[in-house]
Amino acid sequence: MIFTESELPGAFVVDLERREDDRGFFARAWCANEFSDHGLNTRLVQANLSFNDREGTLRGMHFQGEPAAEAKLIRCTRGSIFDAIVDLRADSPTFKRWIGVELSADNRRALYVPEGFAHGYQTLEPETETFYLVSEYYTPEAEGGVRWDDPAFGIEWPNPDSPLLSDKDRSWPDFTG
Numbered sequence: 001m002i003f004t005e006s007e008l009p010g011a012f013v014v015d016l017e018r019r020e021d022d023r024g025f026f027a028r029a030w031c032a033n034e035f036s037d038h039g040l041n042t043r044l045v046q047a048n049l050s051f052n053d054r055e056g057t058l059r060g061m062h063f064q065g066e067p068a069a070e071a072k073l074i075r076c077t078r079g080s081i082f083d084a085i086v087d088l089r090a091d092s093p094t095f096k097r098w099i100g101v102e103l104s105a106d107n108r109r110a111l112y113v114p115e116g117f118a119h120g121y122q123t124l125e126p127e128t129e130t131f132y133l134v135s136e137y138y139t140p141e142a143e144g145g146v147r148w149d150d151p152a153f154g155i156e157w158p159n160p161d162s163p164l165l166s167d168k169d170r171s172w173p174d175f176t177g
Contacts, residue, residue, distance in 0.1 A: 001028055003038050003112075006101075008087045008094045010114035012038065013101055014073070029075070029110070030133070040112055041071040041135045048132040052079075052123045058163035060120015061086060061146045061172070068139035069115035072132050079128030080104035081121040082158045086146065089116040090177060098155050103130075118146050120169075122157050145172040 002015040016027035028034075032042040050059065061084070064070045074083055086098045101111050102124070113119050121130065145168075146153070149160065152175040157163065 001031065001034055003034070005038075006099050008085065008097060008099055008117075009092065010040075011085055011087075011099065011117065012040065012112040014110040014112055016108050027108075030073070035112075041114070043071075043135040044133050045137055046134045048134065050130045050132070052128045052130075053126060054164055055123055055126045055128075056159045056163055057128070058120065058122040058148055058157070058165050058169065060084065060169060061118035061148055062120060063088065063116075063118045063144050063146075064136060064139055064142040065144050066142070068136045068142035070134045070136035071115050072113040072119060072134050073110055074103065074113065074119070074121070075108070075110040075131050076103040076105060077129050077131050078105050079126070080106070080124040081128060081130060082124060083111050083121040084119070084155050084157070085111070085113050086118040086153050086155070087116070088118055088146075088175075088177065092116070096152055096175070096177075098153050100156065120148055122159060122163060124158060145169065146175045147172040150175050
């Protein structure tokens, strides 16, 4: 795998290192040793799948707080998404900064999101599917979120005018940290 650290410390874009032949290619998509070599959390306890019927669907911005803070590895397995993360670690030099990465079935890229980040995405085409590996079990009492359009972050979404949002994601409060 090819690990590229983003401008937000601890967050990585993970590309496949393809071994190609006449049949197509083979690539490793997960290896605990390689993730550990980059100082990343290798605990995996849950895998989640999300299917989105419509282009412009926006899910986020979500996180789990302590004691159930989670790292995530997100991959788009059908269609494409604009994946956004925000550094919510108060002691980080990149506190409240965000990055966005296009993940698609075509580019087969993944995004590693460390603990202490909010995460969300917007679909760029209909019938899009995402697959997550997470380091902690879903813990409702640790669940949190920030609003997708919170001016504290200024995320530049590809389709900000008409996102399809859940009531829960629409009602996250302004960030006050």
